[in-house]
Amino acid sequence: MSPFEKAKTYVTGTIRHKSVSLSQHDVQPARDYIKDYWSHLVRNHPHDQGSLIGLPHPYLVPSYAEGVEFDYDELYYWDSYFMVQGLWDAEHKDLITGILDDLIFLYKRFKIIPNSSQYYMTGRSQPPFLTSFIFDVWNYYHKDINWLAERIDIAKQEYETVWMGTRKPNVRQVYQGLSRYYDYNYLNDIAETESGWDMTPRFNRKALNYLPVDLNALLYKYETDFARYAKMTGDRSEADKWDAAAETRKQTMNSLMWDKAKGLFYDYDFVRQKRGSVASLASYYPMWAGMVDSRQAALLARSIGRFNNKGGLATTDSLPISQMVLGSSPTQWAYPNGWAPLHFLVVKGLERYGYHDEAKSIALKWIKTNLSWFNQHHIFLEKYNVVSPDKPPQKGLYPSQTGFGWTNAVFERFCQDYIDNQL
Numbered sequence: 001m002s003p004f005e006k007a008k009t010y011v012t013g014t015i016r017h018k019s020v021s022l023s024q025h026d027v028q029p030a031r032d033y034i035k036d037y038w039s040h041l042v043r044n045h046p047h048d049q050g051s052l053i054g055l056p057h058p059y060l061v062p063s064y065a066e067g068v069e070f071d072y073d074e075l076y077y078w079d080s081y082f083m084v085q086g087l088w089d090a091e092h093k094d095l096i097t098g099i100l101d102d103l104i105f106l107y108k109r110f111k112i113i114p115n116s117s118q119y120y121m122t123g124r125s126q127p128p129f130l131t132s133f134i135f136d137v138w139n140y141y142h143k144d145i146n147w148l149a150e151r152i153d154i155a156k157q158e159y160e161t162v163w164m165g166t167r168k169p170n171v172r173q174v175y176q177g178l179s180r181y182y183d184y185n186y187l188n189d190i191a192e193t194e195s196g197w198d199m200t201p202r203f204n205r206k207a208l209n210y211l212p213v214d215l216n217a218l219l220y221k222y223e224t225d226f227a228r229y230a231k232m233t234g235d236r237s238e239a240d241k242w243d244a245a246a247e248t249r250k251q252t253m254n255s256l257m258w259d260k261a262k263g264l265f266y267d268y269d270f271v272r273q274k275r276g277s278v279a280s281l282a283s284y285y286p287m288w289a290g291m292v293d294s295r296q297a298a299l300l301a302r303s304i305g306r307f308n309n310k311g312g313l314a315t316t317d318s319l320p321i322s323q324m325v326l327g328s329s330p331t332q333w334a335y336p337n338g339w340a341p342l343h344f345l346v347v348k349g350l351e352r353y354g355y356h357d358e359a360k361s362i363a364l365k366w367i368k369t370n371l372s373w374f375n376q377h378h379i380f381l382e383k384y385n386v387v388s389p390d391k392p393p394q395k396g397l398y399p400s401q402t403g404f405g406w407t408n409a410v411f412e413r414f415c416q417d418y419i420d421n422q423l
Contacts, residue, residue, distance in 0.1 A: 020364040027367065027415050030374045034086070034408040040064040041083075041405055042095070043073060053117040056105055057098025060084075063382065063403030070399050074116040075102055077126035078196050079406055081133050082341045086409030088140050097141065100133050104154050112162050112170070115194065123169070123184030124194040125162060128218050130155045131225035145232070152229045159222050163215075175270035176252050178211045179219060197333035199397060201316060202267050202278045205329075209271040213257055217285035220249045224290065250291045263299030279306060279317040281342045287349030297353040304346070304358065311369035311389030312338040313346060313362060332396030336387035338366070340410035347414070363414040370411050380407045
């Protein structure tokens with residue numbers, strides 16, 4: 001069945017597929033594994049060591065396995081945000097707040113939050129989740145307004161210096177006030193790694209030419225978070241400024257990126273002045289960020305059928321043509337692979353607009369895919385083949401990883417939200 005035929009089996013507000021039923025008993029062994037695994041991911045490197053940047057607080061790395069050559073010792077920007085989603089409790093308060101302050105430390109030192117805490121990755125960043133991380137900590141751990149003020153100030157600096165920069169080393173704001181992913185060395189493939197989607201067919205190997213949907217939705221989220229903070233402090237003029245900036249970004253994105261007929265947002269090639277052709281789950285970042293209206297939300301909810309497969313949501317709606325060419329660069333951020341952070345964002349976006357049944361169905365299907373692999377192989381993966389869940393995922397440029405930080409976290413979070421809370 002083609003993605004477009006699948007989409008016809010969906011209607012707004014209703015997902016027509018077999019529901020997944022799971023109990024706490026079903027998921028408990030996997031959750032016990034995850035709980036024990038966190039200790040393997042904690043690192044504490046307070047001083048620089050070779051290319052590794054010292055950080056003041058312990059942090060989490062994406063994965064760990066004995067005897068593998070490709071491993072991690074460094075903190076990653078957007079991985080960190082998703083990994084903490086499975087750890088919101090009193091036990092992990094110091095770890096989570098410390099990770100946030102490590103990110104802020106990196107900005108203060110380098111005037112960018114690098115891709116990771118390695119010197120050779122300071123020429124690029126990763127998708128910006130800093131304001132979301134700040135407000136999550138503020139909400140969960142009841143921090144005071146002075147704590148919030150200090151960290152929002154750093155986020156504003158990151159927004160202005162890095163993401164709205166117009167000159168080297170941060171030439172990201174390039175067209176009609178919107179921004180792109182970038183690399184200090186001005187290399188397309190490295191700019192693509194800043195997206196976190198390394199590699200993907202979205203940008204046709206020309207990431208510097210594209211205004212990405214996800215990045216600009218994240219910057220909209222920054223602007224609304226700055227407005228939120230200003231309202232909390234009673235600064236009406238400051239709030240109006242950020243509300244206006246967010247509204248301008250929203251209107252520009254709707255004009256350049258929104259395809260009403262397809263019910264999706266598309267990345268925009270500002271060099272060719274046309275939308276890209278790859279339908280991807282990046283389209284759901286605007287929903288997560290709260291920047292779509294009710295009609296757009298309904299279309300997005302319906303269009304999720306294009307990505308829905310046996311094991312969950314594929315990153316793009318079809319196999320990239322490049323994957324069919326012998327010797328082409330592998331694109332792991334594409335069909336048939338599904339990824340935990342994208343499932344998390346899609347589910348939260350659907351919940352935000354009242355599509356609770358759809359959100360729950362996707363979350364439970366993702367849990368089932370993770371759980372089936374764990375029950376058979378006793379590990380979690382960084383990504384899954386959602387088209388054929390019993391088969392390994394499509395490989396990328398680096399070896400497929402097991403463990404795995406953000407997969408574990410989203411699995412645990414979905415268990416809390418959709419299994420524990422149904423009792």
